[in-house]
Amino acid sequence: MTLVPETVAAWQRIRTGRTPVAAPAAASHAAYFLELLDGRAPSPDVARVLDVALTLHADHELNASTFATRVAVATLADLHAAVVAAIATLKGPRHGGANEDVLAMLLEIGDPARAEGYVEARLGSRAGLSKHERGDPRARVPGFGHRVYRVDDARARVLRGMAKSMAEATGRQKLFEVAERVYDAMRARTTLPVNVDFFSAVVYDALGIPPDFCTSIFAVGRVAGWCAHALEQFADNRLIRPRADYVGAAPRPLPADQGRRTETSMASSSKS
Numbered sequence: 001m002t003l004v005p006e007t008v009a010a011w012q013r014i015r016t017g018r019t020p021v022a023a024p025a026a027a028s029h030a031a032y033f034l035e036l037l038d039g040r041a042p043s044p045d046v047a048r049v050l051d052v053a054l055t056l057h058a059d060h061e062l063n064a065s066t067f068a069t070r071v072a073v074a075t076l077a078d079l080h081a082a083v084v085a086a087i088a089t090l091k092g093p094r095h096g097g098a099n100e101d102v103l104a105m106l107l108e109i110g111d112p113a114r115a116e117g118y119v120e121a122r123l124g125s126r127a128g129l130s131k132h133e134r135g136d137p138r139a140r141v142p143g144f145g146h147r148v149y150r151v152d153d154a155r156a157r158v159l160r161g162m163a164k165s166m167a168e169a170t171g172r173q174k175l176f177e178v179a180e181r182v183y184d185a186m187r188a189r190t191t192l193p194v195n196v197d198f199f200s201a202v203v204y205d206a207l208g209i210p211p212d213f214c215t216s217i218f219a220v221g222r223v224a225g226w227c228a229h230a231l232e233q234f235a236d237n238r239l240i241r242p243r244a245d246y247v248g249a250a251p252r253p254l255p256a257d258q259g260r261r262t263e264t265s266m267a268s269s270s271k272s
């Protein structure tokens with residue numbers, strides 16, 4: 001369970017020109033990770049904030065990455081492979097990747113006075129787009145909408161309170177204020193619920209975490225859930241293999257010349 005935070009922290013240090021630090025003796029998983037990241041022990045308050053954030057991200061039923069874990073485990077792939085499948089699935093902007101997009105968006109808005117206009121423009125840009133084009137993350141407001149919830153995610157309420165106090169403690173109130181204005185603008189214009197990624201981005205910003213590192217932090221928390229689901233799947237396993245309904249064209253005869261081409265290419269490939 002410590003391998004993921006160790007790898008994530010080491011990579012962040014290496015890519016910012018620092019060398020990884022030796023594993024410290026820390027009071028909690030969060031404090032351990034923060035010390036690996038910064039090379040010095042965090043204050044108890046900061047460690048507590050990350051502890052709560054990681055706990056809130058640890059598990060969430062059959063979300064996409066957890067489902068990917070179970071599918072991999074069900075084939076009897078090993079735990080490492082299953083976690084790799086989960087990380088790959090988490091990366092997408094419709095899942096954990098939204099974390100990064102939220103922070104990038106809030107930083108791009110920059111000023112609370114610009115939030116309303118930004119949301120208006122981003123939602124307005126959807127007019128005239130096809131359904132497929134509206135699926136592009138750039139035509140959506142990250143941090144809103146959920147495949148299951150129709151009301152605000154309960155975790156967002158906790159993260160919102162933490163984001164506020166952390167932003168005040170670190171002098172990053174402006175970003176929190178931007179987030180509040182985006183939230184209000186989305187409330188006024190849509191029925192989309194706020195999800196876990198929205199206010200967690202403000203918390204991560206207050207912890208000094210850059211946008212392109214947010215999804216990795218999500219993985220540091222969610223690996224607990226992935227492993228728990230993996231163990232459960234191993235304990236009572238059966239291959240996960242959904243069926244699909246074919247909804248394409250009905251069987252139809254091939255045009256005569258196409259049929260001949262297919263026969264010819266099959267004949268030549270059987271000789272090779």
Ligand SMILES: CC(C)(COP(=O)(O)OP(=O)(O)OC[C@H]1O[C@@H](n2cnc3c(N)ncnc32)[C@H](O)[C@@H]1OP(=O)(O)O)[C@@H](O)C(=O)NCCC(=O)NCCS
Nearest residue numbers: 093094095098131134140141142143144145146147195197
């Ligand atoms: C999470 C998410 C993929 C759930 O999707 P879903 O329940 O399958 O809903 P759909 O993708 O079918 O979207 C339903 C409608 O709401 C719109 N919508 C959904 N989320 C939206 C968002 N964040 N901003 C703007 N419009 C959104 C869709 O464009 C679609 O509208 P349309 O039918 O006019 O094209 C989706 O809400 C999303 O992309 N959110 C932004 C990314 C994000 O925060 N992900 C983290 C989730 S925890």
